[in-house]
Amino acid sequence: xxxxxxxxxxxxxxxxxxxxxxxxxxxxxxxxxxxxxxxxxxxxxxxxxxxxxxxxxxxxxxxxxxxxxxxxxxxxxxxxxxxxxxxxxxxxxxxxxxxxxxxxxxxxxxxxxxxxxxxxxxxxxxxxxxxxxxxxxxxxxxxxxxxxxxxxxxxxxxxxxxxxxxxxxxxxxxxxxxxxxxxxxxxxxxxxxxxxxxxxxxxxxxxxxxxxxxxxxxxxxxxxxxxxxxxxxxxxxxxxxxxxxxxxxxxxxxxxxxxxxxxxxxxxxxxxxxxxxxxxxxxxxxxxxxxxxxxxxxxxxxxxxxxxxxxxxxxxxxxxxxx
Amino acid sequence: xxxxxxxxxxxxxxxxxxxxxxxxxxxxxxxxxxxxxxxxxxxxxxxxxxxxxxxxxxxxxxxxxxxxxxxxxxxxxxxxxxxxxxxxxxxxxxxxxxxxxxxxxxxxxxxxxxxxxxxxxxxxxxxxxxxxxxxxxxxxxxxxxxxxxxxxxxxxxxxxxxxxxxxxxxxxxxxxxxxxxxxxxxxxxxxxxxxxxxxxxxxxxxxxxxxxxxxxxxxxxxxxxxxxxxxxxxxxxxxxxxxxxxxxxxxxxxxxxxxxxxxxxxxxxxxxxxxxxxxxxxxxxxxxxxxxxxxxxxxxxxxxxxxxxxxxxxxxxxxxxxxxxxxxxxxxxxxxxxxxxxxxxxxxxxxxxx
Numbered sequence: 001x002x003x004x005x006x007x008x009x010x011x012x013x014x015x016x017x018x019x020x021x022x023x024x025x026x027x028x029x030x031x032x033x034x035x036x037x038x039x040x041x042x043x044x045x046x047x048x049x050x051x052x053x054x055x056x057x058x059x060x061x062x063x064x065x066x067x068x069x070x071x072x073x074x075x076x077x078x079x080x081x082x083x084x085x086x087x088x089x090x091x092x093x094x095x096x097x098x099x100x101x102x103x104x105x106x107x108x109x110x111x112x113x114x115x116x117x118x119x120x121x122x123x124x125x126x127x128x129x130x131x132x133x134x135x136x137x138x139x140x141x142x143x144x145x146x147x148x149x150x151x152x153x154x155x156x157x158x159x160x161x162x163x164x165x166x167x168x169x170x171x172x173x174x175x176x177x178x179x180x181x182x183x184x185x186x187x188x189x190x191x192x193x194x195x196x197x198x199x200x201x202x203x204x205x206x207x208x209x210x211x212x213x214x215x216x217x218x219x220x221x222x223x224x225x226x227x228x229x230x231x232x233x234x235x236x237x238x239x240x241x242x243x244x245x246x247x248x249x250x251x252x253x254x255x256x257x258x259x260x261x262x263x264x265x266x267x268x269x270x271x272x273x274x275x276x277x278x279x280x281x282x283x284x285x286x287x288x289x290x291x292x293x294x295x296x297x298x299x300x301x302x303x304x305x306x307x308x309x310x311x312x313x314x315x316x317x318x319x320x321x322x323x
Numbered sequence: 324x325x326x327x328x329x330x331x332x333x334x335x336x337x338x339x340x341x342x343x344x345x346x347x348x349x350x351x352x353x354x355x356x357x358x359x360x361x362x363x364x365x366x367x368x369x370x371x372x373x374x375x376x377x378x379x380x381x382x383x384x385x386x387x388x389x390x391x392x393x394x395x396x397x398x399x400x401x402x403x404x405x406x407x408x409x410x411x412x413x414x415x416x417x418x419x420x421x422x423x424x425x426x427x428x429x430x431x432x433x434x435x436x437x438x439x440x441x442x443x444x445x446x447x448x449x450x451x452x453x454x455x456x457x458x459x460x461x462x463x464x465x466x467x468x469x470x471x472x473x474x475x476x477x478x479x480x481x482x483x484x485x486x487x488x489x490x491x492x493x494x495x496x497x498x499x500x501x502x503x504x505x506x507x508x509x510x511x512x513x514x515x516x517x518x519x520x521x522x523x524x525x526x527x528x529x530x531x532x533x534x535x536x537x538x539x540x541x542x543x544x545x546x547x548x549x550x551x552x553x554x555x556x557x558x559x560x561x562x563x564x565x566x567x568x569x570x571x572x573x574x575x576x577x578x579x580x581x582x583x584x585x586x587x588x589x590x591x592x593x594x595x596x597x598x599x600x601x602x603x604x605x606x607x608x609x610x611x612x613x614x615x616x617x618x619x620x621x622x623x624x625x626x627x628x629x630x631x632x633x634x635x636x637x638x639x640x641x642x643x644x645x646x647x648x649x650x651x652x653x654x655x656x657x658x659x660x661x662x663x664x665x666x667x668x669x670x671x672x673x674x675x676x677x
Contacts, residue, residue, distance in 0.1 A: 054541075054570045241534065255535070293538070297545065297546050
């Protein structure tokens with residue numbers, strides 16, 4: 001009886017559940033972020049001034065883009081540890097190949113994108129088709145990509161080309177360009193994921209691959225492509241990062257690995273796959289970056305800074321666990 | 324060999340070195356530290372993967388080439404892997420190399436290997452990074468760099484531009500690194516309480532990573548309305564972060580740091596718009612390797628021991644007095660070369676583009 005009524009009323013019920021749970025994910029992260037901003041205003045007001053945000057938001061934008069890439073993989077029940085290599089490779093290609101000349105920037109960007117697609121395809125084939133464990137496969141891929149990083153750069157940093165510095169590091173209307181890039185990517189991912197057939201299939205496969213296969217969806221294709229999309233986003237993040245930091249190191253991606261997973265988890269995407277929460281992921285990236293700035297601005301010793309960050313992160317995750 | 328030789332001397336020294344590399348050096352050119360006994364030498368790097376290291380190791384090679392008694396020069400890169408660094412040292416000794424110059428990045432972890440190689444009769448000269456132990460027991464001679472002296476040089480310059488005291492911001496690398504602590508000791512030995520350190524003690528942690536440096540500086544700029552001087556032991560990593568002052572509508576403050584072409588060029592382009600932007604640099608210290616090579620060669624070939632026991636980075640640029648040098652910028656060359664080094668700028672460019 002119950003079952004029948006649910007089936008009859010299936011669509012509105014699903015929609016109601018959709019909105020209810022969407023708002024729950026979103027509301028949690030908004031509340032955490034708002035609380036953080038209030039704490040910042042009370043204890044470290046300098047960390048929420050324009051100057052401070054203008055300096056820190058570009059890094060939040062980079063983390064957002066990387067986090068969205070990681071989210072796409074996590075949605076398929078995967079895990080991508082080649083983030084560090086992917087970002088670093090884009091950084092060195094976009095700085096070494098042009099070698100300071102603006103004319104060389106476009107070929108460099110195209111080369112970086114091709115490398116990202118290749119790396120993503122290899123990851124995808126290993127995990128999606130050959131069914132290797134995602135952690136093992138991508139950590140191996142990371143080592144391979146780092147081989148490429150050394151081949152391009154010899155481990156040596158190069159100064160960014162002026163054009164890239166202007167594109168990625170410049171600002172329009174007082175807002176850094178990297179923030180526009182992050183917002184554009186967020187819109188794109190959200191639209192494709194929530195409003196197109198491909199996107200709806202992608203989420204359905206993540207939620208239940210068996211059922212998806214039973215209804216005839218190309219499960220393995222989507223699982224493979226998840227790694228390609230992710231690498232392309234890492235690549236974009238790497239190129240922007242090269243523009244924002246004037247003389248990036250050849251290992252600039254290393255510090256993004258852990259945060260990329262943290263923002264996905266804080267954003268509410270389940271590590272066993274399923275629905276993705278792009279907006280919440282981006283909010284979490286802002287949360288984490290602002291948390292760093294708070295710890296720096298509050299002016300406590302370095303040991304206390306790391307403890308504050310760890311506690312806040314633990315609190316953030318606890319909020320999800322107890323809801 | 325003195326390290327405070329003037330610019331002409333540097334050029335001349337480099338020219339002599341080039342001649343020595345190109346043709347066979349005559350004995351008239353032979354430095355005192357080069358003795359008559361034939362010997363072979365190896366440079367063992369703990370981590371060779373950045374341009375500073377490339378220039379440093381190429382400098383070492385250039386220095387060894389000044390001595391005709393050196394019949395073979397070998398190089399190995401530990402690639403940041405302690406086990407590889409240890410096995411490199413052992414294999415060089417097993418191959419019969421007489422003198423080993425070691426950049427012991429892994430610190431005391433390489434000491435047992437150095438000790439066993441030294442006791443097997445090799446000349447062992449660790450340099451720049453402290454490995455523990457003592458000379459004559461664990462190795463032949465440790466050629467350290469005096470980071471405290473860098474701190475003293477910065478402190479004296481800060482006193483000269485801000486005699487009344489002021490607000491300082493001190494940035495260094497990873498938390499607890501000994502270089503930063505030594506530099507702070509040097510700074511504090513010169514500067515009294517009228518100079519206030521704005522950063523949490525002992526220094527702002529940047530890991531020498533340009534991205535983190537940018538984030539740290541963002542927070543400090545927003546928090547402190549008045550910063551008079553920034554002291555940093557890795558000047559080039561600041562270049563991405565300094566434009567943040569402009570975003571906050573303030574002048575870039577004075578900067579006491581180590582040199583780098585990218586920094587010199589940044590100053591040249593921005594000093595007009597930033598009235599408070601004065602620059603003082605000490606040499607980044609590539610030539611530390613030369614002194615270590617001199618010690619190793621002197622011991623292995625029976626030459627005269629160098630007078631200097633520790634590498635003291637000479638003062639390099641001073642935008643206020645122009646002494647010992649005005650701020651230098653070679654726009655035509657890569658940003659990551661070090662004009663303070665004895666090696667010619669063009670040679671450095673070749674070394675990093677290899």
